[in-house]
Amino acid sequence: MVRTRIAPSPTGEDIHIGNLYTALINWAWAKKHQGKFIIRIEDTDQERLIKGSEEKILQTIKEYGLNYDESTDIGGLYQPYRQSERLPIYKKYADELIKKKAAYFCTCSKERLLELREIRQKQKKIPKYDKHCLSRQKEVQAEIKKGKPFVVRLNIPEAKEIKFKDLIRGEVKIMSDNLDDQVLIKSDGFPTYHLAVVVDDYLMKISHVIRAEEWLASTPKHILLYKALGWPQPVFAHVPILRNPDRSKLSKRKNPVWASWYLDQGYLPEAILNYLALMGWSHPEQKEIFSLDEFVKVFDLKDIKSVGPAFDQVKLEWMNGQYIRQMKNEKLKIKILEFTENKYPENIVGKTIPLVKERMKKLSDYIFLCEFFFQKPEKYDLDLLSKKELLGKMRDSLEKVTEWKSDKIGEKMQELAKKEGVKTGDFFMTLRVAMTGKKISPPLNESMEILGKEECLERIKNLT
């Protein structure tokens, strides 16, 4: 049974788009194998906790349509799924590790640790703990009994080669001497990520640990833990980290990173997911646009490349435009209504869709393009004062249009332009700005038809 998971920390205002990418891969892999996709909340850092973060993360994941099978809000066989509620479990395994001498107590002060690090750095050595407390465990335990704060550290063996297989990167090797005696239980009694992740992945029967490359370096520590506890290892797959255009790790300083931001901008979840799927992976038939179902079918973890791809918003926009154009008008109408929070009347929105569908890249473009349908222009892109005379003639002409249809309006206006000897381009630009306020608009005649004769005449009258 394939069981995958993502383990977000509720320390941000929402799920990071990079985590959403990892979520997509995890989700797809589970779906592909009729497995389960789990969300576990890793809230072991009590200091950085942000209220409401967990709810927002789950909500966003749902909005993207990545349905999960087990989590804090829906429960599951292996609950609780919030690490802060699993403290006794971690304690139990920490004790076991200590008994097996794979871990030990440490009462070193922060000051000593800091000092140690500085010295090591000056010596150009790896700034790692010197195992000071390991040889004095009796003493340490006595100190603890007296109430001295303590942590539990992983006892990393010396000069041992640690190997593991990564589905995306192949075999990864590292010498244990490069590893620090990682803290497993903090002085506040909470586990660190390293302990919690191993314990939970094992207990929750996670078959594939698919996570970002930033975890690659700490995987050997996790391997050590699996071995010390006598547990079978899951399959590891470290997906690339999404990058800023300057190739650094995708960060909010240089790019919008919250997954809901893209939704708020009017990007469609399917389009974003489709774009994300193309990060480090390509469709076997070189297709660019494909459904989630199709992705699940043809996707394979081992085909993911290990290079960190740059997140390109321009291509995302293009893709979103493609999705909008492929969408049925009725569906697009609903999306726009939702996006604009039902501010605009449904029947008019419905009529405008054929006019703007090919002009939109994001749902938010609708507002820019169509606002004039719902309210009179307040300012004009062009100086219309000098055009009063022409506008007056347009008004008279339009008044004579008996059947208010786009083609009739067009004919009448063409006729007038010719009669007045005004270049059609200039002529219609004047009319366009008079009607919409803007130099850029949907097709004019059709727009005027939707606006209605009365409204059009009124708008033009105000200018003459």
Added chain:
RNA sequence: GGCCCCAUCGUCUAGUGGCCUAGGACGGCAGAUUCUCAUUCUGUUAACAGCGGUUCAAAUCCGCUUGGGGUCACCA
């Protein structure tokens, strides 16, 4: 800096020793369509980081160099 990962057009990528005078997509540029803006269509631009090997043959395999990234917390 140590360790680990990586390296094809500006960007996302195809390519798994001969099909590669390196293909596609986005972007850019030029043109066609057009009353604006878009859409659509056509054309065009642009890359195997460098140097050594291995081989009859290398973008593809190996080594070194260079470059990029990640990681070195009682954060995840």
